[in-house]
Amino acid sequence: MLTPVLRRFFPFLNWPRPNRQTLGRDCWAGITVGLVLIPQALAYATLAGMPAHTGLYAALLPSVVGVLWGSSALLAVGPVALTSLLVYGALSPIAQPGSPQWVALAIWLALYAGIMQFLLGAFRGGRIASLVSTPVMVGFINAAAVIIIFSQLPALLGMELSPGGSAGIMERLRNAAAIPIVPVFGCTAIALLLALRRFLPRLPGILIVTIGSIAVSTMVGYSSAGGNVVGDVPSGLPPLAIPPAISLDSHRHLLPAALIIALISFTEAMSSCRVLARKTNEQWDENQELLGQGLAKVTAAFSGTFAVSGSFSRSALNLYSGAVSAWSTLFAAATVLAFLLFLTEYLFHLPKSVLAAIIIVPVLTLLDLNAFRQLFAAKASDGVIAVVTFLVTLLALPHLYWGVVAGVCLSVAAHFYRKCRSR
Template sequence: MTARLRPERILPALAWPRHWADGGLRGDLLAGLTVALVMIPQALAYAKLAGLPPQVGLYAALLPAVVAALFGSCGQLSTGPVALTGLLVGASLLPLAGGDPERLIGLALLLALLSGLIQLALGVLRLGWLLNLLSMPVLMGFVNAAALIICLTQIPALFGIALAQDEHLVMGVVHMLTDNRDLHAASVAFGLGTLGALLTMKRLAPRLPGVPIVVAASTAASALLGFEAGGGDVIGHIPQSLPALSLPPLRPELAMTLLPAAFVVAMVSFMEAASSAKLISGRTRQPWDQDQELIGQGLGKVAAAFTSGMPVSASFSRSALNYASEARTGLSSVVTAAIVLIVLLYLTPLLWHLPKPVLAAVILQAVSGLIDLKVLRRAWRANRDDGISAILTFIATLAFAPNIQNGIFTGLILTLALMVYRSMQPRVVQLGLHPDGTYRDLHRFGLTHPDPRVVIVRFDSPLTFVTAASFEDGLLRAARAQPDVRTVLVSAAGINEIDATGLYTLAGLIERFHAQGQSIAFCGLKKQVIDAMERDGLWPRIADIAAYRTEQQALRALLHKPPAATPT
């Protein structure tokens, strides 16, 4: 049976038992417990970030996490609510909900369904490569801006202040900070105290589960000190029940409205998952399948849509914790979901007194690690176009907030435009003989033409409708480079492809050169280019001066015989 037809190809979880030898099962069980301790407070916090009730975050950590683990290709990925997806959900849906909590939940379910179907379709059709159109500089520009926006949105909650709705999120936060309203002292104490404790534990005791320890201590302190009675904002009641089966509002007009946001959620959330999978697979030396992971993540989102959840993704921090805890397979995610289920059914009363400023501190501590402005500088140093894309995406995301999906669309369009612009200006250089025996850029190295009768031109690009004009200009310049030029020799090793426009342009140049007593010769042509010339009927006309393999071979032949006549 071929690899494509194996049951493990359809359901990767069938391969889990092979990894449980030599303590692998024990590692999965312990990793699942460890990740669950972090998942529970994060699920509550990221549901709050999306503007949804806290139990929605716990629901999204149940069946969606299990489904993604069963069908995904990387066993260490931990799927559930994440900060970036939570921000995208809130930014996309809060303006449409109009303050109606039930409508907001329905929109979240529909967004989960649409984004999941997009990922599922890309995975089934093996089209995961399309996500590579989102370049890393654009993604990092967006992630940095989004992380900064998340931090800004949590500052009011950290101080116990309600952030007023504003058309421009950043300006709304600025107005809040400059307003002379009174802060809630207890909220400030809990928020800053929790943030300080989390940062201290991360620095001094990084191996300890700092988030659950600090959250548990803060909840106990809130109950003992009467934080809620003093006007503090707490989580309150969380239903002790399984998530109800849900049906997203399947209305065409709503689906069309949410489709751009769903595309962004699908793209950004999978890039986060792919980053984790690439890092982990590089360390474990276990392969991962991009398209299979799209199927797993897509099915996880679809499961969330029908179990009262929210759009989910693989968390970079929880996946890293899963790997560090020696998880081998997706069983660790099943264990995590089981522990979340136990908490949801029996222990939610213990979460009543959890202060919301504490959740804001959890979000700030988790998201602050995403801010890395050095990557923008590195992108600028590596390539100015990449630097421009990264910086403009960063600025656009901040400018469009809370509609941050417009920021990544701006970066995507800019990246594609710059890619087309670069491809329209390929490198066309004339070559001379270098002292090391190779033919290199004549002008850069101060070389001379190998002979008054021949000019060598190297074309470093496919010869297509995008580059045909540049190819024509380069050959015409070469034909005028010396007074006695009889042949322009094209060093064609860089031409990987030729299309109909390239063939038409080349045929026209051959006729033009022949009419003025010159010819075009080739060396280093690749098989796929020769095949295209044969299908077009051009090859028989030029074969005798186009089959040379190297510049030296071509020069020896061309300088000892007159150019071949080219019939019209």
């Protein structure tokens, strides 16, 4: 008989014993999610300003730790667009994307955010995530979606500049026109992803487009024609190590951003947990999930990668593919592991414009301008909070956390105002 302490700190000991039928369903679902996760992980690493291969590191051990110590069996933990954007926004004022300093800062950012989430879970502070109210999330997510889409247009259309370069929009467009193969690949990838999602939703569109683009890129000489490709991806396990040293000023800069990442990423994960619970009648615990999410981020830090979170799209795919237990996540991680060990060489010719498309298409679903209208219809103050959060997030770029801060402050002020008026 497991004691309450063991149940709380080792929740995977409560997992039901699998049988051949459930393992078969979990294996199929896990492989499906893992194959989709591989190109997504590469894409979200580039969104976070990290080397592409660190996305695969974020998809491996952190996902296993997240499901072992979390409370939602089907929640897929790993790199996600929103958290990756927050990482980029936090670090872009103080480092060059992809540089060793950037990587070191991203590792510490994951560590701090993970420790904050773990402590909140350990002291049963899950309710604090409610500070990030629905209007704040609506405003922030819509602003983040706009920022993500526009940030990927240079890579999608071939308007990228070399580090430290500068050019006007017309010069960028001329550069893109000079290498037409880049926008052709990028726009074709978007069209195919949208078509597959609309007409053949059961097929893994991201995987199909990734494999197809690698094959076509190799045949037509995409890189020789001037297109940017992923290039060499190191094979093997992530090098587990203590986070590298950074300056005291850098530590101070990271703390506010880490708090925002901890709150936003957990709020995003909670939304996924609630949806999964409604569909599966699964019981989950927000404090236990905080422990799992926190430990996943700490594991990401020691794996040399960036902060992770719960993914709504991959969790939905996990459920859609027939997963019945947390074993599906272990099979997904095994798929990523096999790829890291034996198949990374096949990623060399993957066009970066296709990675941009892989980021843009899922993010389009985050854009929900109708949500603003619904908030205004239900309560005008909520609509105002959402709009202010949206605008401040855009105007404060790259310091995205100010949008959340503004929204939270307005929410608290509105709450106290209503309390005073009701007396």
